[in-house]
Amino acid sequence: MTMTFSLHENFGPDGACERVDPGSFNSKPTIGTVREGFSILREKLRIPDTGNLVERPRIDALLQKSCTQFPATLVSGRSGTGKTALAATFAHSMENVAWYSVEAADINWPVFSRYFTAALRETGRANAIRDGENGGEDVSENEIARFLLRAFSTSYAQQGPLLIVLDDIHHLFDAPWFGDFFNLLLHSLPPETHLLLLCRSRPPGPLWRLRSKQVLNVLDEKVIAFTIAETQSLFASLDIASGTECAHRSSFGRVSRLLQFVAD
Amino acid sequence: MAKRQTEVWTLNTMQSNFFLRTKLLPPRAAPELLKRPRLTEKLRANRNSPVTLVAADAGCGKTTLIADFLRESTRPSVWYQLDHTDADPIVFLNYVAQGIKNIHPNFGEALFPYLSEANEDLIRFPERAADLLINEILRFIDQPFILVLDDYHHIGTDTIVHKIVDRILQYSSEHLHLIITTRDLPPLAIMRRRSQAAALVLTRDDLLFTDGEVRELFRNTLNVELNDAQIAEYRTRTHGWITALQLVRQIAEREMDGDAQTLDLTDILQRSEKDIFDYFAEEVFSRETAETQNLLLYLSLLESLPLETCSLLFPDLRCSAALPDLAQKNIFLTVAGDGGHSEEYRFHPLFRDFLQRRLRSEIGQASVAAERNRIAESFLAEGSWEMALPFLLDAENFERAADVIATRGNDWIAAGAITSLGTFAAKVPTEFLEKFPRSLLHKAEIARLQGETDASSRLLHRAVKLLQENEDAVGEAEALHSLASLARRRAKPDEALKLLEQAEKLVARDSETYLKCLNTRGLCLIVEGNWNEAEQQFRAALELAETQSNEQYVRLIAHNLALAPGFRGDFGEALRWFNRIFRDGTPDKQLPQEAIGHLNVARLYLYRGEFEKTETHLTRALDLCQLFNLKSLLPEVFETYANFYREKFDFAHASEFYERSLNAYDDAGVDLATRELNEERAKFFLLRGDPAKARGLLETLIESRQKLNNELTINTAKLCMCRVDLAEGKAESLVDAIQELLEFFHRQNHFYDEALTSMLLAETYFTLDKKKEMVAPVQRVLDLSARFDYEYWLKTEIRRNRGIFEYEDVLEKLPPDLREELGAAPAIVAVASPAVSEILPSLTDLTVKVLGHAEIYRDPTKPFAPDAWTTRRARDIFCYIATRKHRRVPKDVLIEAFWGDEEFDAIEKNFHPTISHIRKALNSRQAFKQNFIVFRDGAYQLNPEFTYKIDTEDFVNFIAAAETAKKDKNNEEFRDNLTSAYNIYRGDFMEGLYEDWAEEQRPFYTEQFSRVLNGLAKLSVSEKRWADALKFANEILALDPYREDLHRLVMKVLAAQSKPAAVKKHYDDMLELLKQELGIEPSTETKRVFNELNK
Secondary structure, three states, X not given: OOOOEOOOOOOHHHOOOOOEOHHHOOOXXXXXXXXXXXXXXXXXXXXXXXXXXXXXXXXXXXXXXXXXXXXXXXXXXXXXXXXXXXXXXXHHOOOOEEEEEOOHHHHOHHHHHHHHHXXXXXXXXXXXXXXXXXXXXXXXXXXXXXXHHHHOOHHHHOOOOEEEEEEOHXXXXXXXXXXXHHHHHHHHOOOOEEEEEEEOOOOOOOOHHHHHOOOXXXXXXXXXXOOHHHHHXXXXXXXXXXXXXXXXXXXXXXXXXXXXXXXX | OHHHHHHHHHHHHHOOOOOOHHHHOOEOOOOOOOOOHHHHHHHHHOOOOOEEEEEOOOOOOHHHHHHHHHHHOOOOEEEEEOOHHHHOHHHHHHHHHHHHHHHOOOOXXXXXXXXXXXXXXXXXXXXXXXXXXXXXXXXXXXXXXXXXXXXXXXXXXXXXXXXXXXXXXXXXXXXXXXXXXXXXXXXXXXXXXXXXXXXXXXXHHHHOOOHHHHHHHHHHHHOOOOOHHHHHHHHHHHOXXXXXXXXXXXHHHHHHHOOOOOOOOHHHHOOOHHHHHHHHHHHHHHOOOHXXXXXXXXXXXXXXXXXXXXXXXXXXXXXXXXXXXXXXXXXXXXXXXXXXXXXXXXXXXXXXXXXXXXXXXXXXXXXHHHHHXXXXXXXXXXXXXXXXXXXXXXXXXXXXXXXXXXXXXXHHHHOOOHHHHHHHHHHOOHHHHHHOOHHHHHHHHHHHHOOOHHHHHHHHHHHHHHHXXXXXXXXXXXXXXXXXXXXXXXXOHHHHHHHHHHHHHHOOOOOHHHHHHXXXXXXXXXXXXXXXXXXHHHHHHHHHHHHOOOHHHHXXXXXXXXXXXXXXOOHHHHHHHHHHHOOOOOOOOOOHHHHHHHHHHHHHHHHOOOHHHHHHHHHHHHHHHHHOOOOOOHHHHHHHHHHHHHHOOOHHHHHHHHHHHHHHHHXXXXXXXXXXXXXXXXXXHHHOOOHHHHHHHHHHHHXXXXXXXXHHHHHHHHHHHHHHHHHOOOOOOHHHHXXXXXXXXXXXXXXXXXXXXXXXXXHHHHHOOOHHHHHHHXXXXXXXXXXXXXXXXXXHHHHXXXXXXXXXXXXXXXXXXXXXXXHOOOOOOOOOOOOHHHHOOXXXXXXXXXXXXXXXXXXXXXXXXXXXXXXXXXXXXXHHHHHOHHHEEEHHHHHHHHHOOOOHHHHHHHHHHHHHHHHHHOOXXXXXXXXXXXXXXXXXXXXXXXXXXXXXXXXXXXXXXHHHHHHOOOHHHHHHHHHHHHHHOOOOEOOOOOOHHHHHHHHHHHHHHHHHHHHHHHHHHHOOOHHHHHHHHHHHHHHOOXXXXXXXXXXXXXXXXXXHHHHHHHHHHHHHHHHHHHOOOOOHHHHXXXXXXXX
């Protein structure tokens, strides 16, 4: 099946529709020159309000523990497993949080790096990066290293604990610079800074080395799935008395399915 | 909900400056009106045809005649008095729609919202609005009504309103009769059809007074009895011209009031019509008081005379007292309305010209211009800028006119009055427009909308320069943005982007112009293939639109934002944007572009396996396609329906909809060579186990796409071909080809295609027993499925490819819920079967079975329920039409057959609603609405555009074919055709119905069936198939128990089966029957046969 879309160029009298096929343009569709000074969308830097359905002390404790024991935590789970909700709940309990919801369009380094910087700035801390100093499209490992060095400058790091959340980071897995960035980031984090990465699948490359060196803690969807006790709490909070076990069994503890079960 | 929405739309649309309620008011009857039955009878007789045209000069009595006809007609009517502003299609359609809504309050549910947002769409596709109007008439109106377009000539010849009227006339239902009064013959297609008597045209010759009418005029209004010679004289002198006669009558009336006994106008009547008019007008005018004369002179500056407007403009002239008085005296004024301040007076056109000439001569050209300027300023002070502009132009105050265009042009365009604005702007010399350079922006926009892009570009460049000189930064930015739009449409994104950069620097970052620039930039970037930055731009535009709380902007940009994720295969993300537009529970905007939105959402849901939502959005898309007659989109909707059924393994419906799609593409004139349909059909054939057919389609497709050098679509077709190769066991050579495709899709970030290709690669490795190699592609499949939520597809693949997913290295990567799929029922896999086209029935739009109890089907699996028809008569009428010759019945025959004994009023009341019941019944519970009953040339018939299967026709055809086969001594065909006819006959024609028309037809089919049985019985005997022979013979005897030839046949068969006792019993039973029922004995022949058999 092929997509057909209408294109709205303008408003009022100039709002015509045109057919757009994906194959209409033979130029490479992903990488283009990014304009300097594009608008930063504040929405992407806000901690989402996911609504606190039910308290999950088990998860909070896991994250808390991970924060103290590891510089970074990776939460991996498919759509509807509740990653963003648990991270948002955890983030709301922290004082200083830099949140960045990554989107597919951020796969260009200049875009990503500007958003990354902007997210850090949202915490009110100055960093040494100015716009235009992030590096270009074909960013090298050295440039990424310099970028991170400036981002986490000494003065910046001295201002107390910080949680950095990168949500939906799987959108970047296919970026040529992602591997370098991922490794360098984990090793550049200042003390008292914890990195929380949320993604639907695991990043490319082996994670065992990072895990074994206590750099990264991985929580996969089996860990974050609702337990039977949590399911019971959830259903109780929604005034549902029966069907808990059945719902838990058929949903495999996936929160979106539990809620669908409730809706049905 | 829908009703309230309509009211809101109507209000919004109608509160526009361009709407004057009085234009929809019919003229009131003059106090002394002469009835003209010879003409009204003609009009009455023609009211079942689509149109009546009354074409004659001013003063021939067109309006009076039609108004009088309508007052006496029982049909509801809409009166629409046109002027030059109605040349704009949006204005025109708004008036027509509002007029119809006045008599049918539910009307306009879709039309008003469309008109409020259509603008460019309407100019580009005028027929779309006409189709919408026609569809709404069909949907909401079940009683005929008359629409009068009075003074149609005012809109001129250069307007697309004519196209709309033509379309309405061509496709309107029998419920609409259009009456057009005009001074000139309009450029409509009906002018060419006159010879076919499709349109009645009343001309000046028809309208001229006859001798009898002249006699009646003088008798009724003056109580003067003219003799034949006088009548002949008046008629000869005036040529029956009603205005002259009216003038004569008015003067005569006054002469007689003054006790003058004679009336001799011989000299006057020998002059030309204009002289006659001027003479009498002068006479009539001079008899009024000086105050009245003054009033008339100044009012002549106005085209129409709404009482409120007149009082506002001429507060010293006592209009509210004087105008009703003048109308009462019938001094060249007519009145429309129902009293009070909402009345509107209208000058006789010739009289207005006369008064204007007189005013000019009395106060001079300069004073007339000053008065016009004063009127214009009064209108401007009231905010009625569109009323002011004609006065400024008539006064040649071009500077002020240019100023009004510059400041109000946007409102004008937003109201859809583009033609009016264009006409006005064209009258202002360029030097004045350039003093107000924003007026050039509007002129450029009009030029662009009219397809004159070069002219538009020139005007914009000039505007940029002048606005820069004037230091109007916002205006300059608007002009630059418009130039950028033009450049983008001309596929020059680089140029467009430079212009946008200039524009953005001139305006604030929270302004509307900046928002437009962001959106246009996004579109330019798509043209460049830079999807990521396009998304960034759209996101920024969306955030700004949300800050500005502009819902319309939010909807449009959200739609654009869905583009990139949709194409790259991130269906969840695309749906997230679409959900901003199509929230559950929010009412649909009934606009054509929404159809595309619903279609895309349906596709996205289909990819995700959410069938219920898929069907909901497909139904909405189909509704809108039909409402707006979106011919180019309809095939895509059918195609998606077919894919939807294919996914559900409902192959019969899938096949039906692929065929519908093929036909619809054909109707739309679209070359299928490179379209997706053939790729989808190839997948269908592959699924049905016919790889050869799939291969044939794909080979052609790849060849055609290669000519277009469209790499992406070539590769999607190649991917499908690789699947065919694998199905045909050609796995060996496949790995390299699939790897190449995989690299391509990965490079392009087409994740869904990449996932499909990875899966195919894994399948190929599995087939080649290279299990280790298949792990990596499966890993990629799992990874992409997790990232983009391809869970539905992945589960299908797991069920289809258990061997792959049960492999240890793969199994360990599967989450527990997906492992469960391995235990689920297997997906249906391709099974070699006969060619699909051979096993699936050809497309039939409607099946009618009347041999037996009546059953009518659209869905082949179940007939319409009886309650779908509202009344039994509706169903019977449909069956009647369907079974008549050519599937066509004249209206009068229909009335005679079904309302033969009823009063005219009852027929008038019930006939059309019953036809509506039929139309609605045939669309009940159907996503695809079709009009199966059309009214053409005075008859109702099954719409020939569709395909039908009617059992009576098939029955007769099989019998005819059997007869031919018998003549040719082809026993096999003879038997096959008779058997087919036998199978069709389920019982009596319209079984259970005892109306005359059914009973008249029933014996014919019974007789034919008897012949079929007879033939089958005899054939069975000759072929010694005794059981069959007995069965058929007994069926005939059940119909006619006294047929001794059949009794003899039964006895012979029984004897052949060596059943003498049965022979004897049969004979005895027959003997008894004949004796009891008819009081006779068997014939000699029967006795002889029995005796022989009994030996």
